[in-house]
Amino acid sequence: MVGEGAAERGSRTLRAEGALKAIAAGPDRQERTRRILEQALVFAGASCAALYTPGDHRDLLCLVESAGVPRALYGVRDSYPASGGSPVADAHRGGAAVWVGPKEFAGSAESRRVPSSGLSLAALPVRGDGGGCLLALTGHPDGFGAEDRACLELIAEALTCPVPTEAAEGGELRPTAFTLAMDSGRVEAGDGVLRLFGLAPGEFDGRVETLLGLTVPEDLPSLMSVTEADHMTIGERELEFRVLQPTGPPKWLRLSGRLLPGGEGRPTRLLGTVADASTLRPDVTDVARVQRLAAALATAGTVRDVSQAVVAALRRPLRADRIALAELENERLVVTVLDPPDPESWPELWRLEWRTEWPDAPVRAMPTLAAALREGRARIWPAGTGDLEPALADVGPGGLAVLPLPAGGRMAGACLIGWDAPHDFGPDERALLTASAGLAGQALMRAHAFDAEHELVGMLQRQLLPRRLPELPGAVAVARYLPSTAGLELGGDWYDVIPLPDHHVALVIGDVQGHSAGAATLMGQMRTALRAYAAEGHPPDVVVSHANRLLVDMETDLFATCVYVDLDMEAGAAWCVRAGHLPPVLRHPDGSTEIAEAEGGPPLGVVPQADFPMSPLRLGPGTLIALTTDGLVETPESDIDAGLDRFAHALAGSDPAHLGLLADALLGEARRSDDVALLLVRYDGMALRPLRESWSVWRLPEAVRHARRFARRTLRSWDVPDDTTDGVLLIVSELVTNALVHTDGQVRLDLALIGGRLRVAVADASPRTPAKPTSIGWEATGGRGILLVEAMSAAWGTLPVGGGKQVWSEIALEE
Numbered sequence: 001m002v003g004e005g006a007a008e009r010g011s012r013t014l015r016a017e018g019a020l021k022a023i024a025a026g027p028d029r030q031e032r033t034r035r036i037l038e039q040a041l042v043f044a045g046a047s048c049a050a051l052y053t054p055g056d057h058r059d060l061l062c063l064v065e066s067a068g069v070p071r072a073l074y075g076v077r078d079s080y081p082a083s084g085g086s087p088v089a090d091a092h093r094g095g096a097a098v099w100v101g102p103k104e105f106a107g108s109a110e111s112r113r114v115p116s117s118g119l120s121l122a123a124l125p126v127r128g129d130g131g132g133c134l135l136a137l138t139g140h141p142d143g144f145g146a147e148d149r150a151c152l153e154l155i156a157e158a159l160t161c162p163v164p165t166e167a168a169e170g171g172e173l174r175p176t177a178f179t180l181a182m183d184s185g186r187v188e189a190g191d192g193v194l195r196l197f198g199l200a201p202g203e204f205d206g207r208v209e210t211l212l213g214l215t216v217p218e219d220l221p222s223l224m225s226v227t228e229a230d231h232m233t234i235g236e237r238e239l240e241f242r243v244l245q246p247t248g249p250p251k252w253l254r255l256s257g258r259l260l261p262g263g264e265g266r267p268t269r270l271l272g273t274v275a276d277a278s279t280l281r282p283d284v285t286d287v288a289r290v291q292r293l294a295a296a297l298a299t300a301g302t303v304r305d306v307s308q309a310v311v312a313a314l315r316r317p318l319r320a321d322r323i324a325l326a327e328l329e330n331e332r333l334v335v336t337v338l339d340p341p342d343p344e345s346w347p348e349l350w351r352l353e354w355r356t357e358w359p360d361a362p363v364r365a366m367p368t369l370a371a372a373l374r375e376g377r378a379r380i381w382p383a384g385t386g387d388l389e390p391a392l393a394d395v396g397p398g399g400l401a402v403l404p405l406p407a408g409g410r411m412a413g414a415c416l417i418g419w420d421a422p423h424d425f426g427p428d429e430r431a432l433l434t435a436s437a438g439l440a441g442q443a444l445m446r447a448h449a450f451d452a453e454h455e456l457v458g459m460l461q462r463q464l465l466p467r468r469l470p471e472l473p474g475a476v477a478v479a480r481y482l483p484s485t486a487g488l489e490l491g492g493d494w495y496d497v498i499p500l501p502d503h504h505v506a507l508v509i510g511d512v513q514g515h516s517a518g519a520a521t522l523m524g525q526m527r528t529a530l531r532a533y534a535a536e537g538h539p540p541d542v543v544v545s546h547a548n549r550l551l552v553d554m555e556t557d558l559f560a561t562c563v564y565v566d567l568d569m570e571a572g573a574a575w576c577v578r579a580g581h582l583p584p585v586l587r588h589p590d591g592s593t594e595i596a597e598a599e600g601g602p603p604l605g606v607v608p609q610a611d612f613p614m615s616p617l618r619l620g621p622g623t624l625i626a627l628t629t630d631g632l633v634e635t636p637e638s639d640i641d642a643g644l645d646r647f648a649h650a651l652a653g654s655d656p657a658h659l660g661l662l663a664d665a666l667l668g669e670a671r672r673s674d675d676v677a678l679l680l681v682r683y684d685g686m687a688l689r690p691l692r693e694s695w696s697v698w699r700l701p702e703a704v705r706h707a708r709r710f711a712r713r714t715l716r717s718w719d720v721p722d723d724t725t726d727g728v729l730l731i732v733s734e735l736v737t738n739a740l741v742h743t744d745g746q747v748r749l750d751l752a753l754i755g756g757r758l759r760v761a762v763a764d765a766s767p768r769t770p771a772k773p774t775s776i777g778w779e780a781t782g783g784r785g786i787l788l789v790e791a792m793s794a795a796w797g798t799l800p801v802g803g804g805k806q807v808w809s810e811i812a813l814e815e
Helices: 004-008 011-024 029-043 087-094 102-106 109-113 146-158 191-196 208-212 217-227 287-298 303-318 348-352 367-375 427-464 517-535 540-553 640-652 659-667 703-717 722-742 785-792
Strands: 048-054 060-068 079-081 098-100 120-126 132-138 177-181 187-189 235-243 251-260 269-276 322-329 332-339 358-362 379-382 399-407 410-419 475-482 493-500 504-512 560-568 573-579 585-587 593-595 615-618 623-628 676-683 691-697 747-754 757-764 795-801 804-812
Touching: 011 029, 011 146, 029 048, 029 060, 029 132, 029 146, 029 427, 048 087, 060 087, 060 132, 060 427, 079 087, 087 098, 087 120, 087 132, 102 120, 120 146, 132 146, 187 208, 191 269, 208 217, 217 235, 217 287, 287 303, 287 427, 303 322, 303 332, 303 410, 303 427, 322 427, 332 410, 367 379, 367 399, 367 410, 399 427, 410 427, 427 517, 475 493, 475 659, 493 517, 493 676, 504 517, 504 623, 504 676, 517 540, 517 560, 540 560, 540 573, 560 623, 585 640, 593 640, 623 640, 640 659, 659 676, 691 703, 691 722, 703 722, 703 747, 722 747, 722 757, 722 785, 722 804, 785 804
Parallel strands: none
Antiparallel strands: 048 060, 048 132, 060 079, 098 120, 120 132, 177 187, 177 269, 235 251, 251 269, 322 332, 322 410, 332 358, 379 399, 399 410, 475 676, 493 504, 504 560, 560 573, 573 615, 585 593, 585 623, 623 676, 691 747, 747 757, 757 804, 795 804
């Protein structure tokens, strides 16, 4: 196999010749084919290699064997028409190699089947047994270089095209063999196979589902990829899986199978053998390891999950002492997993750049690593070879492997594997490392996108919900929100606590239909609308009614439910309005609970002219009000009423002294298929209640004098000093006069005394805020009233009240 010009070839080509020569001595033809294809991954930098041979009717080139990254990622087919225009067909017909660079591949028909760009393709004819074709693909930006092409030509020369063998119809199976009809799922298995599954020959019903039911559930995904025709492609396959035992741990089995295409009147069949894997010598080139890694990466959602799957798949088979996997971000290696995780196991540079949990090492401090990332190929340094900087040499004193992780035409990161004792790198390990790097790079890119989306979703959800709850006079409020673990983790549940004038507080909780960005956006709009309508001073039923009309006018396909509670801190009473939502649950000071009998209206956005009746709630000091959404109380096994009863029972046995711990305990058993919002408010009662008096001002010529007389009597009964009374009476005169002169309708004067501050408030029916003049000439006859109020008040302002306004002034009383 070594030609006359071998001495002049590059060192990589010489190593490839030696490896191919060693493989050629192997007795198993099918195993030899697979091992030869793996050398394309090691020496030619290919991510995927496949062998095609003519089919039964010579009009199709059918896949015989493949190695490397799953072919589905690169759009490689199971067969190509021999007369078609694919590179595989061109190389087979013309007898010459076809090289397709990244630009040519991007413009070809094959690129439409590939999710990422920047691929290069090579198709080389294979001689013997009717001919065939070697197909190789790489994601390296420069494609296949000169030495890569020389290695691929050697590999094509070493390949022979096996002719698919057909199992004898009706022949007796060997004890360790089986055959599976892919269309019906019927299995014929030898006695040895059945014994490995713990079955007697007479107990097996011939169904593949029976055998699958005896396997460990975690191994089912990889096993299903072999036993379902939609998931498996033509060619040789091998994997390891576990079967349950009556006693003791599960047993490891190894399945080796070959999927044979069906012909006229014959179904596609899987032929193979099953052996006890615990008695076989472990082999790092085993295809089962790559399949297991691919199955683990398919379910890995985050960057951390991907990193842990790679470490679990590589460290034990390679018997490595340490593995690091890092993302490449702005010329820095952001390490996601270290194994072992303690800093003392890693070089000094890594410890100096340690950031809380993981290090963050600059690439410029490791030029050898930077060069490997630029080249995009796996690099291996056995013990005593190469001049490595300490930051890398100390990772693997006995041997170091650096695996760039390519994805989408760029480097997603790198994986460093080190050994303390001298380690000999064989071609089997190189093939495993190369195949794992391609899988890990693609998975890391997907996980990075998932993490970015997850962070964006979390940020959006946090922005739509209150950052913190306000401090309440006479009450304590705690809220919790748990996003759904399904889909985008973005839902429509929300809560709010809205302070209102006169020591009222609005408690709101709601749920918008669905789990999507649209539901979250609508949730933010409804929360803002309810807060705005409440701030205008409307009663609870009007607030909810306005929100309902707003949602109807928005013409969205979504609806919302909510419950709105207006809590009067001074009186210890509340009014509740429900719009298709769960009623509040009250826990009384004696530990008893009740589900409030609050009459409800329809969900918001369903009926344009709906009624939302108010229901009273009586509260005593120590009463706990609990508002929640259906995600906490509804389960697939029971209806919502039973769940609400369980919720009330949990409240009855709780300690309301620590609301934060209570909220966490209530959410401990929440199902995560739906988002959950929980709002707990403990009403303790106000330690100091304000003194209040009101006066309806009639529109009479002496209305202002009557208002002053009312104010004087009230202040005298409250023991307000006389020197303060004159100033208060002046403010009363100005505010009442302004209301009578500039507005129509009813006028009301309110006086309140609390905590050494006296509040004067005049409410009228006009929404116009009084304007403070910027300048007043000496001849002006008005406009000085507001200036006098401002001068004599510690604070003043206006509030919307039920379509009108309230102008208020606060005066600090001397001790």
